[in-house]
Amino acid sequence: MNLCRLSDIANIEISGVDKKSIDGETPVRLCNFVDVYRNWAITQNLLKSFMIASAKETEIAKCSIHKGQVAITKDSETRDDIGISAYIADDFDDVLLGYHCALITPNEDILDGKYLNAFMHTSYIQKYFENNASGSGQRYTLSNETIFQIPILLPSLRVQKAIGNLLSNIDRKIELNRQINDNLAILGRSSARAEVRCAV
Template identity: 40%
Template sequence: MTAIPSVVQLAYGDLPEGWDIQKLKFFATIRTSNVDKTVSDDEIPVELCNYTDVYYNDRIVPSMEFMRGSATAAEIRKFRLQFGQVIITKDSEGWDDIGIPALVTEDMPGVLCGYHLAIFDPTNKLDGNYLSWLCRSAPLNNQFKTAANGVTRFGLGQHAMKNAYIALPPIKTQRRIAAFLDEKTARIDALIEKKRALLDRLAEKRQALITQTVTKGLDAGVQMKPSGLNWLGEIPEHWNVRRLRFFMACRTINGLYKPKEQFDNSGVPFIQMGEAFRSESFQGGTEDRVLATEDEVKQWGLHEGDFLIARRSLVFDGSGKSVRIESISEPHLFESSMIRLRIKNPEKYSRFLSYYFQSQVGRAFFLAITKQVTISGIDSQQLKNIPTLLPPAKEAHDISNFLMDAERRFGEIVQRIETSVVRLKEYRSALITTVVNGESLPN
């Protein structure tokens, strides 16, 4: 018998009596799928269980919506889904996404395992549900991750999967462990979902508070008047409606296009779309720097109180998103998918406008001028004509301070909830590993 590597022994620890450590290939048939998404007229129509179906689901069930595809008769015999199989992700852009499993709950002869996945077909000595939990446990999952090869894309070969070591208790114990983990993790997952739902409700409450405050003000007893715009409704009597160009200190300007040869670590920070819209304010932190002339920095540089507006987006809701530039320690440039908006008297109105742009009303005005073609986009000329509210400068300042305080309170609550979600996930992972290692067996 081949000696078990010490790193594997250490990972599994001291197993209970009657348990063993064995190579997976002795207890499961392992196949990697070559069924692609191409539909051919000379093949048989099928449905495909693809990478995302496995990645986002613990179980593969018949009620799922699968992609339409085609396959040969030989492929159908080899890769059709059957009860008790475990499908894992074998290819990924990140090594940490390798070996994620999903259990097949029923025979599905018309559904095939798609490309970038592998099928584990257990023998009668290995329970499929137990195997799916094994794949989530650190000792086995880490073997998959470390065996994956690649730089920009990682792949797990059949040899590594077949020769991975598993903890193997008696079959009755396997089933008891699987049933226990089904129940316990379902409770944990339900609690995580409740916390995520609470985060969604907090986000809705935050949005509602911003919208109410920037359109109605802080004084509940103030006299109101019609705004003349359906989306705005009534506004405080002493407020005015102005086009956005009223606030502008200069014309809008689209960002710079910089070719690859001008990217240089000694250059000026260059803000990309994903970096700009991580939150509603930008305080620095870019991955890229570019070579730039003094004139380019002068023309496209950013000041505190400026706004960057998403000029185009792959998704409709992303168009017109805004971010306010906070204090930054050095000049920054921005890429061509964004528009810079510079405000007169930013100390008076920039923060108020930031909240107005985030409000439901502000977003509605931005989306109303978005052109939907292949990529959603905004015309900077139309941007200047977006209706904007103008309260007195002191009131705008008070509203901004009120919302900043509310943001801090929301942020503290959100942070506590997100921390508890992380801890629940860590507990879930630790529980799986502890139980499948036999350290804490269910009664």
């Protein structure tokens, strides 16, 4: 197993795309900090929740999201909210990663995106982020250099894919259970309201 710097095995773009819509720029949707923070994977199911904004052509070229990439949170008010990753599980048209995040495009001959996302969630990397986060009080950040230097333990690509697929399947089951629980809660509230109306 090799130990590599992230910047040696992936391309990294720091997003500066803000939430504004400006005349003359191209309309886009934004996958923002909260989308990355709350989801193990970014899928087409989230598309309608992405906010509408605009971007320059240079931003579109650098920060458009595509299947196989990984996004991480970079800046936040609390230390625990930075360094959280999400795997880009689907291809998107005209969707960009919003600011306070970094977009990582693995060299697919060396690094699997699903594995990278799983590795970013390990206590090993979370401790790295904790030790290297700068700021205090109102704002914490991961410097560009800290992100470029992330130490990645690299097994063979075959092993990476097996690990990434296993954890992605587990996450899909967790997400399905969460959706079922949410739907049951909605049905429960609807039934309770119906019973109240009948009683009245």
